[in-house]
Amino acid sequence: MVMEQILPEEIVYQRPESLVEVSTHYCPGCTHGVAHRLIAEVIDEMGIRDRMIGVASVGCSVFAYNYFDFDWVQAPHGRAPAMATGIKRVLPDRFVVTYQGDGDMASIGMAEVVHAAARGENITVFFINNANYGMTGGQMAPTTLPGQRTTSSPGGRDVETAGYPIRAAELLATLEGASYVVRRSLHDPKNIRLAKKAIRTALEVQAQGMGFSMVELLSICPTNWGMTPVDSLHWLEEHMVPYYPLGDYKVAPMVAQIRI
Amino acid sequence: MPVQGRIVVSDLYCKGCELCVAACPQHVLQLSPDRLTAKGYHPAELAGPGCTGCGICAVVCPEAAITVYRQKMPTRKAAEA
Ligand SMILES: Cc1ncc(C[n+]2csc(CCOP(=O)(O)OP(=O)(O)O)c2C)c(N)n1
Ligand code: SF4
Ligand code: SF4
Ligand code: SF4
Ligand SMILES: [Mg+2]
Numbered sequence: 001m002v003m004e005q006i007l008p009e010e011i012v013y014q015r016p017e018s019l020v021e022v023s024t025h026y027c028p029g030c031t032h033g034v035a036h037r038l039i040a041e042v043i044d045e046m047g048i049r050d051r052m053i054g055v056a057s058v059g060c061s062v063f064a065y066n067y068f069d070f071d072w073v074q075a076p077h078g079r080a081p082a083m084a085t086g087i088k089r090v091l092p093d094r095f096v097v098t099y100q101g102d103g104d105m106a107s108i109g110m111a112e113v114v115h116a117a118a119r120g121e122n123i124t125v126f127f128i129n130n131a132n133y134g135m136t137g138g139q140m141a142p143t144t145l146p147g148q149r150t151t152s153s154p155g156g157r158d159v160e161t162a163g164y165p166i167r168a169a170e171l172l173a174t175l176e177g178a179s180y181v182v183r184r185s186l187h188d189p190k191n192i193r194l195a196k197k198a199i200r201t202a203l204e205v206q207a208q209g210m211g212f213s214m215v216e217l218l219s220i221c222p223t224n225w226g227m228t229p230v231d232s233l234h235w236l237e238e239h240m241v242p243y244y245p246l247g248d249y250k251v252a253p254m255v256a257q258i259r260i
Numbered sequence: 261m262p263v264q265g266r267i268v269v270s271d272l273y274c275k276g277c278e279l280c281v282a283a284c285p286q287h288v289l290q291l292s293p294d295r296l297t298a299k300g301y302h303p304a305e306l307a308g309p310g311c312t313g314c315g316i317c318a319v320v321c322p323e324a325a326i327t328v329y330r331q332k333m334p335t336r337k338a339a340e341a
Contacts, residue, residue, distance in 0.1 A: 021272075
């Protein structure tokens with residue numbers, strides 16, 4: 001197109017430097033990718049890449065260490081907050097973050113995250129809630145909605161036998177040691193922008209030594225939900241957001257002073 | 261004249277998920293009907309003129325596959341001079 005060559009252009013958006021230049025293994029449309037992108041953008045903007053240490057978990061995001069261009073370790077299933085605790089205590093000048101799915105954090109790893117929050121560890125947890133165990137084939141997770149069909153609840157989650165979904169942000173917000181606990185969603189541009197702001201705030205909390213921070217991100221799993229990516233975003237908005245309301249569940253008074 | 265922009269989609273990263281196509285407020289994106297990436301996906305591309313460089317497609321893209329360019333607007337002063 002001729003016009004574009006005549007007038008000078010500026011770059012409005014380009015891939016963040018904190019992402020490695022490789023294609024991911026995530027399914028098309030999977031919003032794990034959006035979460036990765038936002039975290040990388042914030043790290044670029046804060047200029048903290050050389051001080052980052054990520055703790056990958058078990059789930060589809062187990063290979064996160066291949067995609068972010070900084071140091072990572074990989075924790076046994078659910079144990080990322082315990083591993084992050086050790087790393088942060090030994091290397092307090094680093095930014096230590098975990099990246100965990102709902103099966104990882106809210107099921108097998110519930111004890112680790114609760115106690116890390118209760119201790120007020122100065123770490124940041126990124127919690128990707130896609131309402132199922134994505135990696136292993138879409139089984140029911142603690143976060144699966146009542147009535148939601150999964151490969152291990154083919155008739156829909158029956159709360160009589162399988163209990164009710166756990167709202168992790170609300171639960172962690174009750175703990176004194178938690179300084180910043182919020183839930184955001186990745187289903188549209190406005191909410192994606194709000195999610196990025198929350199990621200930034202959480203890392204500022206850690207920068208200022210204010211204690212435990214957790215950002216829950218509602219995310220889609222088109223493959224196991226059996227929907228197109230676009231339909232999955234609608235399903236998330238219609239079904240997940242009402243059960244998992246977006247908002248700030250714990251903002252300690254000192255955190256409220258942070259201006260970004 | 262509305263602001264003009266353009267996007268470049270990387271064939272290395274794009275998986276043809278269509279999230280950008282659905283999100284573009286100008287409806288100027290499509291999945292290429294005839295091109296395939298090395299992984300076998302139909303990549304997103306501009307279907308015609310009308311891109312404003314708003315960047316919304318890049319905000320929703322899970323693969324960070326999109327670079328967005330926008331024409332620099334002459335400042336009002338420069339335009340009036
Ligand atoms: C100790 C142990 N138990 C079970 C598994 C099998 N496993 C692998 S991933 C996973 C659940 C992952 O779900 P989630 O954390 O929600 O991540 P997602 O893939 O949905 O992003 C399970 C149970 C394992 N790898 N290790
Ligand atoms: S299985 Fe689900 S969570 Fe895992 S990469 Fe595919 S869409 Fe994403
Ligand atoms: S920059 Fe805006 S107008 Fe241009 S293709 Fe992307 S979403 Fe559409
Ligand atoms: S959102 Fe990204 S990966 Fe999906 S079709 Fe558009 S450019 Fe390709
Ligand atoms: Mg999951």
